[in-house]
Amino acid sequence: MTELLDWFAENQESIFFFAGKVVVALVIIIGGFILARALANTLVRRLDKSNIDNAVVSFMAGIIRTIIIIAALLMALSHVGVQTTSFIAILGAAGLAIGLALQGSLSNFASGVLIMIYRPFKSGDYVDAGGTAGTVQRIELFTTIFKTPDNKLVIVPNSKITGSEITNFSEEPTRRVDMVIGVSYSADLKKTKEVLMDVITSDERTLEDPAPRVAVTALNDSSVDFIVRPWVKSADYWPMYWDSMERIKNALDENGIGIPFPQMDVHLHHPDGAAGKLRVVQQHVDKLDDKKES
Incomplete structure (x- = not known):
């Protein structure tokens, strides 16, 4: 016990200095959580007024909240003397690996967010998008679901929709x-x-x-x-x-107005004149009669 008291007396200044850093780190973490919640709630309130899909609003609010909390934790660890460079490198590498593995899905997700934010069409509109023409049933984060005039459901990736022309036949009255x-x-x-x-x-x-x-x-x-x-x-x-x-x-x-159809007039010319033409026609008729008799 005496040795512990002696050690405390010898390192009192360092202990109080480190304790102060821990307190500041805790304040940074608590402030990070408070800031994350406040910004997320503000984002939700603003996006709700723009009629953006609730799934997108919740997902974006969650991303912002997570980023702020991670940043606060890294700042707190750095303040108490922990080297955060390696953590940042690991997070960056992990993010890159996940991004490459989910490249197609992330592209569809980003396209879904853009569709829900800019709203080139809405549920119930008849559109031609992504090579599919039909009535929009649902707009999801990764896909959009159409119903074609012959009552088929077609699921189209959102990246295909945003990467092509969109024709909305229902937008104008x-x-x-x-x-x-x-x-x-x-x-x-x-x-x-x-x-x-x-x-x-x-x-x-x-x-x-x-x-x-x-x-x-x-x-x-x-x-x-x-x-x-x-x-x-x-x-x-x-x-x-x-x-x-x-x-x-x-x-x-x-009203006696004719609707034409494709047709062709054939004109026969023979060097012997009209008599020659008649002979040619008669020969063809005779051949046809012979075939019928046989």
Whole structure:
């Protein structure tokens, strides 16, 4: 006991100095926990106002909390004299190894966070993204789930979505229906235009603003092409397209306006003139008759 007291008396200054460092280290750790909680709560409150998915908010808050706590622990250890360089090197190497092992998953996760933050689409939107067209069912951290028009569920990695073009068909309240109708060259263009315009304007789904448009767009080999472009609500796009196609065909038939199909005229030329042509045709007919009899 005497020896312990003597040792304490001899090292009293060092002991109090080290104790002071321990107290400061504890204060740093406690302050780190308090700061981590405060920043995490602030982040959660701010991100909640931006309608970001709760899973992303919780995950990001957890990452910030963990980083601050680890930093506080390293600072506390360094303050009491522990060499933290080796710890930092080990953490860096471990992080690099984990990052390389989970490169694809981390890429999908980062893409999922970006999708949820910038929200190029939301659940219920009909989009074309990542090579898949369908209605968005769920947006998750690593994947996005679509339902196609033929009722199939397609799970697409988020990195594939953010790495390609995204077309959102539901973002705007209205859409333009684009149809191309070909009629024969013998058709009356003015009458044809009136018939096509009457078909789309008589449909109650056609919007007055923007106004529908019908115009000649091309003179093809076998047809004169008209563009027919009514504007409708986004939800009415496909019903309007299908109904209009059927009604346009019936209206053209009722008005005697022909819809052409690919065809070719064959002209026979013979050096003996018309008589030679008739002989050639008669020979072909005779051969066909012989084949039928045989």
